Amino acid sequence: xxxxxxxxxxxxxxxxxxxxxxxxxxxxxxxxxxxxxxxxxxxxxxxxxxxxxxxxxxxxxxxxxxxxxxxxxxxxxxxxxxxxxxxxxxxxxxxxxxxxxxxxxxxxxxxxxxxxxxxxxxxxxxxxxxxxxxxxxxxxxxxxxxxxxxxxxxxxxxxxxxxxxxxxxxxxxxxxxxxxxxxxxxxxxxxxxxxxxxxxxxxxxxxxxxxxxxxxxxxxxxxxxxxxxxxxxxxxxxxxxxxxxxxxxxxxxxxxxxxxxxxxxxxxxxxxxxxxxxxxxxxxxxxxxxxxxxxxxxxxxxxxxxxxxxxxxxxxxxxxxxxxxxxxxxxxxxxxxxxxxxxxxxxxxxxxxxxxxxxxxxxxxxxxxxxxxxxxxxxxxxxxxxxxxxxxxxxxx
Numbered sequence: 532x533x534x535x536x537x538x539x540x541x542x543x544x545x546x547x548x549x550x551x552x553x554x555x556x557x558x559x560x561x562x563x564x565x566x567x568x569x570x571x572x573x574x575x576x577x578x579x580x581x582x583x584x585x586x587x588x589x590x591x592x593x594x595x596x597x598x599x600x601x602x603x604x605x606x607x608x609x610x611x612x613x614x615x616x617x618x619x620x621x622x623x624x625x626x627x628x629x630x631x632x633x634x635x636x637x638x639x640x641x642x643x644x645x646x647x648x649x650x651x652x653x654x655x656x657x658x659x660x661x662x663x664x665x666x667x668x669x670x671x672x673x674x675x676x677x678x679x680x681x682x683x684x685x686x687x688x689x690x691x692x693x694x695x696x697x698x699x700x701x702x703x704x705x706x707x708x709x710x711x712x713x714x715x716x717x718x719x720x721x722x723x724x725x726x727x728x729x730x731x732x733x734x735x736x737x738x739x740x741x742x743x744x745x746x747x748x749x750x751x752x753x754x755x756x757x758x759x760x761x762x763x764x765x766x767x768x769x770x771x772x773x774x775x776x777x778x779x780x781x782x783x784x785x786x787x788x789x790x791x792x793x794x795x796x797x798x799x800x801x802x803x804x805x806x807x808x809x810x811x812x813x814x815x816x817x818x819x820x821x822x823x824x825x826x827x828x829x830x831x832x833x834x835x836x837x838x839x840x841x842x843x844x845x846x847x848x849x850x851x852x853x854x855x856x857x858x859x860x861x862x863x864x865x866x867x868x869x870x871x872x873x874x875x876x877x878x879x880x881x882x883x884x885x886x887x888x889x890x891x892x893x894x895x896x897x898x899x900x901x902x903x904x905x906x907x908x909x910x911x912x913x914x915x916x917x918x919x920x921x922x923x924x925x926x927x928x
Contacts, residue, residue: 543570556704557652617682621664628667635667635872636718637826638765645761649708655693656708659715662686666722670872687719706754707761713747718873720744721836725865725877730884734848741844744837751837765830784899785813788860791896792853804842805853811838812861819864829871832864852889859885859900866904879904 542553543560545568554561563570626647628635636643650657662683669679694712701709724740727733751758783789792805818831846854859882866878882900889897 545570557708559648618661621661621668621682621686624668625660625664635664637829637871642761642765645707646711649711653708653712655690656712656715658686658690658693659712659719662690663715663719666719667872670875683719687716690716701750701753703754703757706750706757709750710747710754710758710761713743713750717744717747717837718833721833722873725874728880730888733881733884734850737844737848741836741839741841745841748837783813784816784863785809785860787899788853788856788896791856795853797851797853801842801846801851801853804840804846805857808839808843808854808857811835812857815861815864819867825868825871828864829868829873832868832874835861835864850888852893855885855889856893856896859897863900863903 541555542551543555543563545563546553546560549562551562559570562568625635626643638646646656646660650660662685665679665683665686669676669683672679690712720740720743724733724736727736751762755762789806789809792802792809795802797805812835815831815835819828822828822831843854843857847858862878862881862885864878865874865881866876868874869876869878882897882904886894886897886901
């Protein structure tokens with residue numbers, strides 16, 4: 532009788548050469564991680580998938596429905612991919628623009644290395660890296676903006692196609708790839724949304740924007756023990772919760788909009804949503820103060836979109852004035868970081884558009900955001916002017 536197979540059939544090259552049983556963890560197996568060896572699965576994965584070996588699909592959180600699910604991709608899918616010299620140009624751009632603090636992707640070098648390592652074993656992540664690179668190139672090549680925007684969309688779609696073929700739920704082995712892919716997809720969707728210069732179109736696009744960012748939140752929450760160190764390195768803050776208490780000893784940018792929400796006639800559930808969004812926003816302002824490096828401020832600003840309640844995005848789409856007012860205060864952060872290519876002049880656009888849309892009844896609540904458009908960000912200018920409320924929370928028809 533034939534004996535059972537004791538060794539890993541699809542293990543990495545190093546384990547096979549050393550006749551060790553591989554746990555097949557990707558991108559680095561346990562044996563290679565312990566012995567600090569270079570781990571590679573190239574030419575060790577099967578070139579076919581036997582029939583009847585599909586594993587049962589695991590249900591994902593509802594907030595991930597906008598981006599489906601992610602999984603590891605095998606060599607067969609790599610062979611189906613088509614890459615040209617144009618893709619190599621995009622990859623080179625991604626690698627070469629990571630030096631400056633205000634680069635296309637301001638993350639630590641170690642995170643970029645991990646991103647590339649995961650991308651080389653997961654085609655959906657590689658395609659998303661190239662898509663983001665194409666989106667960035669659309670902002671710096673005059674006369675070719677639409678060409679690169681089209682390429683970004685094409686690569687994003689191809690990544691989503693692989694994304695939608697997944698059979699597995701999130702696991703310890705693929706959580707890094709899940710997180711990196713969801714984060715890059717969220718960044719590209721943010722760029723596409725903030726590119727709009729029609730206020731109605733912008734609000735309509737939030738139907739995609741916030742669900743994708745909620746997907747990022749779901750991935751982070753489910754895989755936190757594995758990706759905790761990566762996230763903390765990206766944001767440059769070891770104890771993010773600790774920063775929430777620091778602002779209580781300083782003037783608060785959001786004091787006036789807290790008063791606005793507390794005194795308005797929203798339902799209590801929506802008031803709670805707005806207050807949570809304001810608390811997160813004040814926390815973001817405080818993180819900007821305690822860590823002034825642009826690299827980290829960009830991450831903090833993006834994080835607000837990921838952490839706000841799902842209902843808040845729906846309130847914005849419904850053009851609820853209180854939610855729009857909160858968004859105008861968030862737009863101050865976007866304006867301060869206008870040199871980051873994803874944000875651009877979206878902060879100015881949003882503050883001016885919200886002010887025009889809400890009109891005179893809400894003008895007093897927008898005094899500080901409008902002042903910040905011309906402020907030099909000195910300490911004396913970053914805090915809102917306290918004023919006495921003269922009218923009720925009248926709604927815009």
